């Protein structure tokens with residue numbers, strides 16, 4: 001029942017919304033947005049709908065969080081804010 005290794009030849013490539021580089025999904029964090037326009041981390045993949053991706057690096061995350069317009073475009077939904085859990089990732093900067 002070790003599912004993790006079964007698909008190692010089929011790792012998805014996604015674009016980081018911070019640096020725009022294409023990377024394997026394993027190197028990226030995945031984010032989703034809820035109905036109220038709050039972006040949240042989506043590690044488990046249970047959330048339906050569109051996802052965006054960002055490197056697990058501060059420099060990329062900062063661009064990611066500052067780019068609400070880009071996020072809105074990527075999600076095809078207006079992004080109004082960020083879920084509480086994301087504050088931990090990003091620190092206290094507004």
Ligand SMILES: [Zn+2]
Pocket residue numbers: 016017018019020021054055060
């Ligand atoms: Zn990046």
